[in-house]
Amino acid sequence: MSPRPTPVRTAVTLEHATAAAVSGTVELAADDPMFTGHYPGFPVLPGAYLVELVDQTVRAGTQGELTLTELGRCRFRSPARPGDRLAIGCGLDDSGDLLRVRAEVEVRGEDRVVADLRMSYARTES
Amino acid sequence: MTGALGTAGIVRLIPHRYPILLLDRVLTVVPGKELTGLKAVTCAEPCFRDAVEDYRYPPSLLLESWAQAAVVLATWGQPNPDVLVGKLELAAVLNGARFHRPAVPGDVIEHHVVLQKQLGETSVVAGHSLIDGELALEIEQFVLAMRELGDVLAGAQPATAT
Numbered sequence: 001m002s003p004r005p006t007p008v009r010t011a012v013t014l015e016h017a018t019a020a021a022v023s024g025t026v027e028l029a030a031d032d033p034m035f036t037g038h039y040p041g042f043p044v045l046p047g048a049y050l051v052e053l054v055d056q057t058v059r060a061g062t063q064g065e066l067t068l069t070e071l072g073r074c075r076f077r078s079p080a081r082p083g084d085r086l087a088i089g090c091g092l093d094d095s096g097d098l099l100r101v102r103a104e105v106e107v108r109g110e111d112r113v114v115a116d117l118r119m120s121y122a123r124t125e126s
Numbered sequence: 127m128t129g130a131l132g133t134a135g136i137v138r139l140i141p142h143r144y145p146i147l148l149l150d151r152v153l154t155v156v157p158g159k160e161l162t163g164l165k166a167v168t169c170a171e172p173c174f175r176d177a178v179e180d181y182r183y184p185p186s187l188l189l190e191s192w193a194q195a196a197v198v199l200a201t202w203g204q205p206n207p208d209v210l211v212g213k214l215e216l217a218a219v220l221n222g223a224r225f226h227r228p229a230v231p232g233d234v235i236e237h238h239v240v241l242q243k244q245l246g247e248t249s250v251v252a253g254h255s256l257i258d259g260e261l262a263l264e265i266e267q268f269v270l271a272m273r274e275l276g277d278v279l280a281g282a283q284p285a286t287a288t
Contacts (some may be wrong), residue, residue, distance in 0.1 A: 002177070002179035005181065007184060036143070036145075037145055038146045039209045040209075044216075068225055071220055074220040074221075075219050076217045076219070
């Protein structure tokens with residue numbers, strides 16, 4: 001299977017997956033080249049990368065071909081920084097053709113919420 | 127209306143740098159109102175390093191690229207090219223984004239950003255992106271905020287009081 005293009009260097013590790021919820025974790029590598037440009041001297045994770053990390057978690061924990069079609073309300077509460085271990089929890093509402101995701105990303109061990117995101121996918125037969 | 131601004135002009139305005147500077151050119155800007163900009167996608171981008179058959183540009187990067195055009199517009203009057211001497215421009219809230227078609231290498235993405243509201247250091251923008259005149263991305267509302275580095279560092283500590 002051809003790998004999906006992604007800007008993220010470190011893959012999310014899947015922790016739990018049921019029909020109703022998936023969760024994963026990832027440690028933000030301090031030597032990820034992205035951090036040198038975002039931003040020089042003060043590395044923080046771009047908000048768009050959180051979309052990517054949730055996306056990876058959802059794909060790792062579900063079956064079938066998914067196309068990201070929509071982001072609903074996404075709140076970015078606290079910036080994530082190199083070395084942070086992020087816990088990504090996703091609630092799933094799967095109606096067959098449409099998969100709705102409510103995700104919360106927090107820094108494990110710090111009880112700090114980084115972001116909450118709502119994302120919708122179309123299911124396409126593969 | 128102000129005319130085109132190349133990449134060298136863009137890095138005088140925003141702090142994003144290689145490999146995550148995802149805006150190549152500003153075509154037009156009406157300060158305080160609207161901006162159009164370009165992002166060219168190539169197969170040499172880091173996100174395609176392991177690509178074999180799938181060369182769809184990640185939606186997250188399409189969004190990030192549009193957001194950088196939004197930062198240029200939002201901070202036009204007060205450029206912020208270095209976060210260590212300036213402030214941090216952070217995404218606060220995204221209220222609705224729709225992805226209509228993926229970008230692939232060879233595509234030139236045209237970003238359109240409209241400033242809806244600016245209150246202090248918070249900006250509310252909306253817009254869309256086109257590829258060959260076709261709608262690729264729609265953004266209903268995006269809120270970005272400038273924050274002092276010190277505040278961000280303080281916020282990064284575990285909460286000691288609620």
